[in-house]
Amino acid sequence: MKSIKGLFDHTVLIVDDEITNREMLANILADEYKVIMASDGKEALEKIREYGSRLSLVLLDLLMPNMSGFDVLKELKEKGISSEIPVIVLTSEKSSEIESLHLGAADFLTKPYDLPEVILARVRHSIELFENARLIHATQYDKLTGFYNPKYFFEFASQFDERYPAEKMDALVINFTRFHLLNELNGQEFGDKVLNAMADGIRGVLIRNRGIAARRDSDVFYVYVTHLEDYGIFIDAMKTAFSPLLKGSEIRLRLGAYFDSDRSHTIKERFDHALQACNSIRNKGGNNGEEICIYDKEMIEKDKFDAHLLHDFEAALEQKQFKVNYQPKFNIKGDKPVLCSCEALIRWIHPELGFVRPDLFIPLFEENGLVTILDRYVWEESARQIRKWKEELGVTIPVSVNVSRVDLADPDMTNFITKIVKENGLSPKDYMLEVTESAYTDNQKHIIEVVKNLRSLGHKVEMDDFGSGYSSLNMLTSMPIDALKMDKAFIRNIKPGNKDMKLVELVLEIAKSLEVPVVAEGVETEDEYKMLKAAGCDIIQGYYFSKPIPPEEMEKFV
Amino acid sequence: MINIEKLQAFGADTQTGLARCMNKEDFYLKLIGMGLKETRFEELGTALEAKNLEKAFELCHSLKGVIGNLALDPLYKEICEMTELLRAKTDTDYTGIYKKIMDMRAELLAM
Numbered sequence: 010m011k012s013i014k015g016l017f018d019h020t021v022l023i024v025d026d027e028i029t030n031r032e033m034l035a036n037i038l039a040d041e042y043k044v045i046m047a048s049d050g051k052e053a054l055e056k057i058r059e060y061g062s063r064l065s066l067v068l069l070d071l072l073m074p075n076m077s078g079f080d081v082l083k084e085l086k087e088k089g090i091s092s093e094i095p096v097i098v099l100t101s102e103k104s105s106e107i108e109s110l111h112l113g114a115a116d117f118l119t120k121p122y123d124l125p126e127v128i129l130a131r132v133r134h135s136i137e138l139f140e141n142a143r144l145i146h147a148t149q150y151d152k153l154t155g156f157y158n159p160k161y162f163f164e165f166a167s168q169f170d171e172r173y174p175a176e177k178m179d180a181l182v183i184n185f186t187r188f189h190l191l192n193e194l195n196g197q198e199f200g201d202k203v204l205n206a207m208a209d210g211i212r213g214v215l216i217r218n219r220g221i222a223a224r225r226d227s228d229v230f231y232v233y234v235t236h237l238e239d240y241g242i243f244i245d246a247m248k249t250a251f252s253p254l255l256k257g258s259e260i261r262l263r264l265g266a267y268f269d270s271d272r273s274h275t276i277k278e279r280f281d282h283a284l285q286a287c288n289s290i291r292n293k294g295g296n297n298g299e300e301i302c303i304y305d306k307e308m309i310e311k312d313k314f315d316a317h318l319l320h321d322f323e324a325a326l327e328q329k330q331f332k333v334n335y336q337p338k339f340n341i342k343g344d345k346p347v348l349c350s351c352e353a354l355i356r357w358i359h360p361e362l363g364f365v366r367p368d369l370f371i372p373l374f375e376e377n378g379l380v381t382i383l384d385r386y387v388w389e390e391s392a393r394q395i396r397k398w399k400e401e402l403g404v405t406i407p408v409s410v411n412v413s414r415v416d417l418a419d420p421d422m423t424n425f426i427t428k429i430v431k432e433n434g435l436s437p438k439d440y441m442l443e444v445t446e447s448a449y450t451d452n453q454k455h456i457i458e459v460v461k462n463l464r465s466l467g468h469k470v471e472m473d474d475f476g477s478g479y480s481s482l483n484m485l486t487s488m489p490i491d492a493l494k495m496d497k498a499f500i501r502n503i504k505p506g507n508k509d510m511k512l513v514e515l516v517l518e519i520a521k522s523l524e525v526p527v528v529a530e531g532v533e534t535e536d537e538y539k540m541l542k543a544a545g546c547d548i549i550q551g552y553y554f555s556k557p558i559p560p561e562e563m564e565k566f567v
Numbered sequence: 568m569i570n571i572e573k574l575q576a577f578g579a580d581t582q583t584g585l586a587r588c589m590n591k592e593d594f595y596l597k598l599i600g601m602g603l604k605e606t607r608f609e610e611l612g613t614a615l616e617a618k619n620l621e622k623a624f625e626l627c628h629s630l631k632g633v634i635g636n637l638a639l640d641p642l643y644k645e646i647c648e649m650t651e652l653l654r655a656k657t658d659t660d661y662t663g664i665y666k667k668i669m670d671m672r673a674e675l676l677a678m
Contacts, residue, residue, distance in 0.1 A: 026629065027605075027629060027632060027633050028601060029598050029601050029602045029605075029633045029636065029637070030632060030633060030636060032598060032601070033587055033588065033598060033636055036588060036589055036591070036594060037587070037589060070632075072625065072628055072629070074625075101628075101631065101632060101635070120631075120632045120635055120636065121587075121632075121635035121636045121638070121643075122587055122636055124583075124586055124587070125586065125587065125589055
């Protein structure tokens with residue numbers, strides 16, 4: 010049966026010093042293949058070089074003058090070509106078969122030749138086998154490191170579990186923190202060298218310990234290995250591999266481990282846990298020598314707690330367990346501080362857990378996108394509240410609401426805000442938006458576009474948490490903003506004339522040159538307030554004036 | 568003029584030979600002509616005279632491949648026998664067997 014043509018032509022090289030043999034084979038193959046011929050080993054190598062990957066198969070006679078088929082096989086093996094192009098050896102000698110096999114031959118054809126059908130079938134089979142192997146290799150392995158792709162990695166790990174149910178195994182996730190900086194500073198080629206060095210380090214350990222590895226998302230490596238007492242051997246091996254490339258201080262490795270002796274979790278769950286352990290190092294600040302974190306009871310508890318919150322989210326919305334509180338912001342430019350606006354902040358009063366801190370549920374909801382629902386809830390409540398205050402107190406208290414990066418990606422966000430502002434009869438200038446600094450670094454172009462659009466509609470946009478992320482001063486000039494909210498970390502340790510205070514003054518200078526006011530967050534003491542006022546800070550928010558309060562308490566500041 | 572019947576009378580397995588040539592008779596006969604005109608037949612004689620058994624083995628082995636593929640069985644049988652003797656570097660008088668081979672070749676060429 011002839012196979013379908015497929016996309017590519019197949020070229021077969023026949024190497025035999027006997028013209029009669031070459032012609033006979035060529036005649037057999039001519040219907041299905043493009044045939045080229047060589048009459049000795051040297052000519053064969055020239056043709057193989059010339060045709061390269063366009064060559065689908067070589068039919069090689071062994072005994073030839075000048076350069077034998079064995080020598081051709083040796084050369085092809087040395088250059089790694091016999092793993093790319095299948096070679097079928099033509100021989101009448103049984104004894105030659107083993108040696109040919111050692112030298113990388115894919116198959117044999119005997120002399121005198123078998124019937125054409127047999128020859129065609131074996132040629133077809135070898136070509137298909139190699140093409141499939143190449144295809145599998147391309148999809149199965151990471152091109153850069155030679156490790157598995159995650160999909161195959163999990164498949165092999167699962168198969169291993171089935172075959173060796175009693176083997177104690179570790180799931181490890183290894184990551185180079187802020188790897189993108191290496192790429193940005195030294196170029197991708199350098200970054201690739203670092204990744205290869207990571208892979209070499211991991212490979213070095215896996216030579217001595219049974220295991221497999223995969224690369225995921227640029228700089229994250231998965232390792233499934235027989236249980237180890239000390240995971241530091243991976244870190245040490247990678248550090249050694251990095252030594253020609255990086256200084257010790259430039260190495261930022263994190264390793265998260267999960268050991269599950271009774272395999273109570275699926276392989277993916279185990280790696281999720283290891284990843285969580287790995288990420289927890291970054292969340293803790295990371296660089297202080299903490300390189301290894303093992304998934305532990307505390308994390309199990311956190312996982313359970315998170316699952317509880319996620320489960321209860323919908324009911325919490327329905328039952329109005331989420332409350333919007335407002336923290337006043339005071340303009341301190343004049344003699345007396347004057348309430349100028351407030352920030353809407355979410356509170357969750359859980360029927361079983363009581364007050365749940367926002368830092369426990371907001372990052373969680375950001376991870377799975379629920380935060381957009383929650384944010385819209387806050388936005389709507391806030392819009393209603395501005396109207397309510399206007400009706401009850403006779404004044405307009407502008408409110409700023411938080412906008413997460415997930416919200417910014419939603420193409421309908423601006424429409425939604427416009428709708429609620431309109432529904433409540435508000436002026437867009439009284440409905441402000443706080444966009445966290447780190448969101449700007451994510452997808453700058455898109456975010457700048459969204460923010461510009463909101464400003465053109467009359468909204469004011471404040472850059473939240475300024476100074477906590479990695480935004481460069483250069484970036485600031487291209488960002489459309491109406492105010493800078495200085496991160497509370499700036500204020501925490503200010504004393505007259507100390508470094509922290511100088512930094513605050515610097516931020517105030519920058520804001521001045523950009524002609525935007527500065528809102529200082531987290532101001533707790535009178536001293537802080539006085540120092541900030543003296544330094545020229547425009548607006549203050551913090552416990553010194555007021556904690557976040559329910560809307561009905563706002564009257565006292567009006 | 569050589570033809571299938573004459574080859575069959577010689578003892579050739581023409582069915583197999585033809586099959587290897589995708590049943591193209593002209594092509595088969597052309598290849599037989601090419602195979603029989605191989606100068607290796609003469610070179611083999613020279614090597615044997617010079618007692619260069621290694622060279623003789625290489626030449627004989629090559630002819631074995633060609634004649635075998637052409638399914639000229641009686642000639643193939645003789646060449647195989649000689650190849651094995653040469654492979655073992657048997658110190659014997661090759662005149663008789665070489666003559667037999669050359670006579671058969673002449674017989675075929677004369678067809």
